[in-house]
Amino acid sequence: MGIFTLLLFVVIESIKDKRIYIKGVFVFLLSVLATFINPYTLRIWEVIYNHATDANLRSYVSEWLPGVTMLHPSLLFLIAISLIIVYKYIKRFNRIEIVLFLFLLVASLLSIKQAPLWVILAVIIVNKGILHFKNDLPKIALKRFDVLISVLILIGIFLFILQAYFALKSSYQLSENVFYPKKATEYLNNKHLGKNVFSTFNWGGYLIWHLPQRKFFVDGRMPTWKNLNSGNQSSYAFMEYNDILTGKVSLGSTITRYDIDTVIVPVEGSKRNDDFILKLISFGYKFLEGDQAQYYASLTQQVLKFKFKEIYRDNVSVIYQKSQ
Numbered sequence: 071m072g073i074f075t076l077l078l079f080v081v082i083e084s085i086k087d088k089r090i091y092i093k094g095v096f097v098f099l100l101s102v103l104a105t106f107i108n109p110y111t112l113r114i115w116e117v118i119y120n121h122a123t124d125a126n127l128r129s130y131v132s133e134w135l136p137g138v139t140m141l142h143p144s145l146l147f148l149i150a151i152s153l154i155i156v157y158k159y160i161k162r163f164n165r166i167e168i169v170l171f172l173f174l175l176v177a178s179l180l181s182i183k184q185a186p187l188w189v190i191l192a193v194i195i196v197n198k199g200i201l202h203f204k205n206d207l208p209k210i211a212l213k214r215f216d217v218l219i220s221v222l223i224l225i226g227i228f229l230f231i232l233q234a235y236f237a238l239k240s241s242y243q244l245s246e247n248v249f250y251p252k253k254a255t256e257y258l259n260n261k262h263l264g265k266n267v268f269s270t271f272n273w274g275g276y277l278i279w280h281l282p283q284r285k286f287f288v289d290g291r292m293p294t295w296k297n298l299n300s301g302n303q304s305s306y307a308f309m310e311y312n313d314i315l316t317g318k319v320s321l322g323s324t325i326t327r328y329d330i331d332t333v334i335v336p337v338e339g340s341k342r343n344d345d346f347i348l349k350l351i352s353f354g355y356k357f358l359e360g361d362q363a364q365y366y367a368s369l370t371q372q373v374l375k376f377k378f379k380e381i382y383r384d385n386v387s388v389i390y391q392k393s394q
Contacts, residue, residue, distance in 0.1 A: 120294035144229040152192040155199030251387035255280040264332035315365040321372040333390040
C-alpha cells in the first residue's frame with residue numbers, strides 16, 4: 071500500500087505542475103527496486119497481486135476484514151473528527167492531502183490492515199484543521215477554544231484507556247494457554263500419534279511449529295495458495311477448508327484423499343466470550359465469517375460420523391483419532 075500511495079502522490083504532483091515530477095519518479099522506482107531484495111525476488115509481486123485481488127481474504131482473514139466491521143471506538147472517533155474537519159476546511163488543504171486522505175480512508179474501510187497509513191495522515195489533517203479553527207476565532211473566544219481542546223484531550227485519553235483494555239483482553243484470549251492447543255500438542259508428541267492431521271486454520275501455524283514432523287491440511291500461509299494443475303490434490307486448500315466448515319463439502323472426501331488419521335478441534339464453547347463490549351467489537355467477524363462455534367460443532371459431528379473416536383480432551387481442544 072505504501073508504494074501505491076507514493077505512486078498516487080507522484081501522479082497528483084505531476085498533474086498539478088503539468089510536468090513529470092522527476093524526483094518523485096526516481097524515489098518511486100528506487101522503492102520498487104527495493105522490494106526485490108527478498109528471498110522470493112520477483113515472485114513477491116505475484117504474492118502482492120494474489121492478496122490484492124482475492125476477495126476471500128476480506129471475508130475470512132482477520133487482518134483483511136473490512137474496517138467498517140470492526141467497531142473500534144478510537145478509530146470511529148478519529149474518522150468522525152477528521153471528516154468534519156475536511157468538510158469544513160476542504161479549500162484550505164492542498165489537493166494531495168485531500169486525495170490521499172480519501173484514498174487511504176477508503177482502503178482502510180475495505181481492509182483494516184490499511185488503517186495505520188490512514189491514521190498517520192488523519193492525525194496530520196486533524197492537527198491542521200484545529201489550527202485553522204483556532205485562527206478563525208476572535209480573541210475573546212480563545213479561552214473557550216482551550217476548554218474545547220481540553221475536552222478533546224480527555225476524550226482521547228478515555229478512548230486510549232478503553233482501547234488498551236480491549237487490546238489486553240484480546241491478547242489474553244489469544245495467549246498460548248487460552249487459545250492454542252498447547253496440551254494437545256504435548257499429548258500427541260508424548261504418545262507419538264498423528265501423521266496426517268486436520269485442524270483449524272487458526273491453529274495451523276502453531277501446530278507446525280510444535281509438531282514439525284506431522285502434516286497438516288491447512289495453515290495461516292495458505293489463504294491465497296491456488297494450484298489449478300494439482301491433480302488429485304486440492305486446487306485451493308483454504309477454500310476447501312471453509313467449505314468443509316460450512317457444510318458445503320463433506321469432510322469424508324478430504325479424509326480419504328489425504329489419509330487423515332487425526333483431527334484436532336476446539337472444545338465446544340471454549341471460545342465463548344461473555345464480555346458485552348468485546349462481543350460488540352467482534353460483530354464484524356461473525357457477520358462475515360459466520361458463527362465459528364456452530365461450524366466446529368458441525369465439524370465434530372462429521373468427524374464422529376467417519377468413525378473417529380475421542381482420545382483426548384482439555385479445556386481448549388479435543389483430539390479425535392481414526393479407528394483402526
